[in-house]
Amino acid sequence: MKSSRKLLVLVALVLGTLTACAQPKPATTAAVPAKPVTTGEDAVIRAAISKAVPGMPIDSIKPSVIPGYREVSLSGKVVYVSADGKYLLQGSLVELASRNNLTDASEAVLRKSVLAGIARDRFITFAPANPKYHVIVFTDIDCGFCRKLHSQIADYNKAGIAVDYLFFPRAGIDSESYDKAVYVWCADDRRKALTDAKLDRPITQKTCANPITADYKLGQKIGIEGTPAVYSANGSQIGGYLSPADMLARLDHDAAVAGGK
Numbered sequence: 001m002k003s004s005r006k007l008l009v010l011v012a013l014v015l016g017t018l019t020a021c022a023q024p025k026p027a028t029t030a031a032v033p034a035k036p037v038t039t040g041e042d043a044v045i046r047a048a049i050s051k052a053v054p055g056m057p058i059d060s061i062k063p064s065v066i067p068g069y070r071e072v073s074l075s076g077k078v079v080y081v082s083a084d085g086k087y088l089l090q091g092s093l094v095e096l097a098s099r100n101n102l103t104d105a106s107e108a109v110l111r112k113s114v115l116a117g118i119a120r121d122r123f124i125t126f127a128p129a130n131p132k133y134h135v136i137v138f139t140d141i142d143c144g145f146c147r148k149l150h151s152q153i154a155d156y157n158k159a160g161i162a163v164d165y166l167f168f169p170r171a172g173i174d175s176e177s178y179d180k181a182v183y184v185w186c187a188d189d190r191r192k193a194l195t196d197a198k199l200d201r202p203i204t205q206k207t208c209a210n211p212i213t214a215d216y217k218l219g220q221k222i223g224i225e226g227t228p229a230v231y232s233a234n235g236s237q238i239g240g241y242l243s244p245a246d247m248l249a250r251l252d253h254d255a256a257v258a259g260g261k
Helices: 002-015 039-052 102-115 144-151 153-158 176-185 190-198 212-221 244-259
Strands: 060-063 069-074 077-082 124-126 133-139 161-167 229-231 237-239
Touching (some): 039 060, 039 069, 039 077, 069 102, 124 153, 124 190, 133 244, 144 190, 153 161, 153 244, 161 212, 237 244
Antiparallel strands (some): 060 069, 069 077, 133 229
């Protein structure tokens, strides 16, 4: 939680306040072309960020298509910092000719490597027999849009979409939503318990070894700001809440774009 707060502080100082629970914007899949690394500039940028926000973890510093700026990953979010360490830009960098969102594309690459390492037994999965797509959904038991999404889980499955759930209790570790997530994970039937919890039906308050804290920290690492946070297999963030039809259309579109490269 500390690194996410520090990132918000850094961006707020430079660019103004961000909405903590804003619904995520869709990402595109375009890639930023690689260029040679300039080590001296990286050192200047690291020093500037460390001075502005001591302890802020810097995941990576890469070339940017903006002359004089480097692409910097901070807690799963991409920002752009001038080579002299004086200026920071935060927001979506869009290539006008292609309309590709290069910022979202870079963040998708970061997320893909992280999400690909999650063991299958860490998910609570709702899937059709032969899914066309898999999505990872970070959910909060008490989030209204999370509940709306789960109420349509049969329709997502009918559309060929398998939903792999992880937990992101927005109120934090040891909150009531966190405790409910633990009870769901420790239930004999996790799928039923998750459905019951989202309908405010009573579930057994059973505890056990669980991955809820790890899920929450993973969500922070990839920069989750609201729930549900929905990711495709390539790391692109496709929602926020999307209806089954809209989610299928988005996944079909992304697959077509990827196939056309």
